[in-house]
Amino acid sequence: MSPKWTAFAVSLATVTALAVVLPLSQAQVPPVPGAEETPTHKIMVQVQAKNLAITKAVRTPIAFTKAGPQVATDATDMANLLKQAREQRGPSEVQKKTYEEWTNLMDVCIRETEAFSKFASANEQPAVKKQFNNVKGACTNCHNVFRIDSADDF
Numbered sequence: 001m002s003p004k005w006t007a008f009a010v011s012l013a014t015v016t017a018l019a020v021v022l023p024l025s026q027a028q029v030p031p032v033p034g035a036e037e038t039p040t041h042k043i044m045v046q047v048q049a050k051n052l053a054i055t056k057a058v059r060t061p062i063a064f065t066k067a068g069p070q071v072a073t074d075a076t077d078m079a080n081l082l083k084q085a086r087e088q089r090g091p092s093e094v095q096k097k098t099y100e101e102w103t104n105l106m107d108v109c110i111r112e113t114e115a116f117s118k119f120a121s122a123n124e125q126p127a128v129k130k131q132f133n134n135v136k137g138a139c140t141n142c143h144n145v146f147r148i149d150s151a152d153d154f
């Protein structure tokens with residue numbers, strides 16, 4: 001082989017070796033903070049399940065007639081999950097905010113959810129649906145501060 005071809009073969013081998021090595025080393029890079037399964041994330045997944053059930057139940061008068069009795073219970077469960085999330089210090093550490101900012105935003109959401117739970121068992125569908133927007137607003141207010149890397153998709 002001419003020196004030129006040898007050099008080509010060597011560089012080809014290097015490229016091939018790099019192609020094999022790079023994905024492996026990338027896989028070993030730890031995930032960015034906040035992207036892994038945090039305790040808050042796990043709780044929020046359960047919060048979201050309650051949120052979706054309530055959203056569906058309050059959507060139309062017919063849906064509320066069928067699923068309405070469950071709404072107050074789901075809201076109470078959701079408030080209890082939010083209380084668990086309130087205990088988490090991870091989000092304030094990751095976002096370099098105070099734990100107090102975290103609990104303040106969470107307390108508003110817990111209060112709205114508990115108020116909604118009472119409201120839902122004593123009112124008609126249109127009013128209940130409207131009232132639930134206060135809860136969602138409190139979710140979003142916190143996400144805007146503590147979950148800045150992703151937009152609300154509920």
Ligand code: HEC
Pocket residue numbers: 034035038040041044045047048051078091102103105106109135136138139140142143146147154
């Ligand atoms: C006080 C702050 C706060 C409040 C209030 C809050 N969240 Fe969250 N939420 C977070 C943070 C922080 C994350 C990101 C957690 C992580 O990935 O580590 C999150 C993540 C989520 C996620 C994403 C889960 C996933 O699969 O990635 C959903 C959905 C969610 N929240 C729904 C809600 C709903 C619904 C409410 C209101 C009932 C709510 N959250 C209230 C802070 C909050």
